[in-house]
Amino acid sequence: MEEKKAAHKSGFIAVVGRPNVGKSTLINSLIGQKIAIMSDKPQTTRNRILCILTEPDAQVVFLDTPGIHKPIDKLGEYMVKAAEGTLKEVDAIFFVVDATEKMGAGERYIIERLRATKKPVILVVNKLDLIEKSAVLPILDSYMKQYPFHGAVPISAKEEVNLDALLGEVKQYLPEGPAYYPEDMVTDQPERLIVAELVREKVLHATRDEVPHVIAVETEEMTERSNGTMYIRMIIYVERESQKRIVIGNKGVLLKEISTLARKDIEALLGTKVYLDLWVKVKKDWRNQPGTLHNLGFH
Template structure:
């Protein structure tokens, strides 16, 4: 019998380059929320891919950016801590944007890495093939990547090549998670993320960055549906008004859309109860960050 291989792979890059889309494609299920707004991912989210002879744990990290508050500091720390504890790093860049200072900042960190770093050029469906070669040459001059793999995370282009390369890097190791498990996060976390995704999707620009979602309880009274109670936290009364909407309409739509995704994930019908709470300046208060699930790793 052949040996089992397993390991961890970090997805690193600036905000909004498609890391969460790629994670969901590789794992085959929605484990990371997606939005066209930057800084959607706030915690390290792990997606697990298991075959008969290997298990790869992908770690989707928050986009690396210049922090403006304690939540921003937390997100960047999360991303950099992921680099230190994996077997392979996938550095994602979008083919339709020139290399910027954010990319250079990440490259400087990656140069000191002890593990193979692959350059993953995403969104190749958005550019003419002739533009790709000079783009790749420019990045290749910055550091010595193990390999450059152009992909389209949305369309699934070239993901097999990517998986083959990553699998070949995995050391001999144990199966960390059961074969049917696709994420290491507790259900509370995934439920709160799915609600937050709908808020990002449906509300105007002034709301998203100041939203947190806290699942306060998940209970199943005998003979009834699973009852989930969750609070949507914002920083200002005006934001509360936007999320509730006229006559509570927006909050109802958020709840309906989130419920569909949550039921799909849990495989059962649920009753979802949402309400909105104002917690002024929570992104800059350590106690609030911890209460809302943004805790720094203990290592």
């Protein structure tokens, strides 16, 4: 008798957690391509980035949400609203926590938000590579006492440990259905936004602690030239002249370094040579201006 073929599944997964627990690293590792930007600075992810993993038996669409935290400005309010709004639209949720840090107020704040959802929540304990094996069970136990998770999987997103087990776990909660997106599509974000995010990532890595929150990057022009190269002009916004000087660096050295590193990533993404033209401009208090936030892609 012929064995019945398993039904194809498809669904949406929200990836939530405090800032810096490795949500973007996890999604990039699952997708196998750099889409979500990574940094050790808070508030790295600002937009809700949709990333798509297509396998023979399922299509899993991940929503990399901004870190849930108590907002201090309009940008912060937007980010939390985007993250919490996502929880209502998905089939399941990954709650990512950092194995190297004790559960604190930030985790409890998110758990309270999860109580309002009826969706299956899987606890993802990340950074397994940084702790002793004997520490894993006590961490899982401490979280299980706080919330009735549908599953719990310890992983290392960076080292790609246990990711197959995590996918196997979440596929149980996906509904049967066709693929929503073409097989070769890995994100719904326009290229203009992704390249701007890649530049912002390099600025975050290169600048001091006082600058990252006030950085925004806008793609002003993206044109293919007759010789096949892509010309991209971008504006890096800061809020004060002193921050502008930091980003540019002595004799423009830092901006040149940012440009070189970003260009490599953008060329890998677009598969073509890129001429990157970066400018730094002061836009006072942009994080509290709805019009500016809208222009930068925060809707």
